[in-house]
Amino acid sequence: MGTVTQVEQPVTASSIYCREARRLLDALADAIHALIQVHESQFNALIQGDLDSTEFDVSLHQANAAKYAAKYAYLHHLEEHGCSTLEAEAAAASR
Numbered sequence: 001m002g003t004v005t006q007v008e009q010p011v012t013a014s015s016i017y018c019r020e021a022r023r024l025l026d027a028l029a030d031a032i033h034a035l036i037q038v039h040e041s042q043f044n045a046l047i048q049g050d051l052d053s054t055e056f057d058v059s060l061h062q063a064n065a066a067k068y069a070a071k072y073a074y075l076h077h078l079e080e081h082g083c084s085t086l087e088a089e090a091a092a093a094s095r
């Protein structure tokens with residue numbers, strides 16, 4: 001990958017989440033983007049009459065697994081680090 005188009009993020013996100021949370025969120029966004037690309041590839045193959053595309057099932061499974069891994073890594077960080085709330089940010093800033 002590496003040619004992923006940057007999606008506009010809410011301004012508040014970067015001010016609330018810590019750097020690691022931002023990185024994990026970006027990784028999740030990339031994983032979702034990759035999943036969408038698999039869907040697009042499969043759709044393009046379908047409309048071109050390529051119904052013998054079991055490779056997409058594998059790609060889809062891998063992309064889904066990557067997305068879930070990224071999602072839970074992100075959620076796990078928020079849970080462990082508690083950086084998903086303004087209160088946590090304020091508490092950290094006051095130390």
Ligand SMILES: [Zn+2]
Pocket residue numbers: 017018019020021077078081082083
């Ligand atoms: Zn954090």
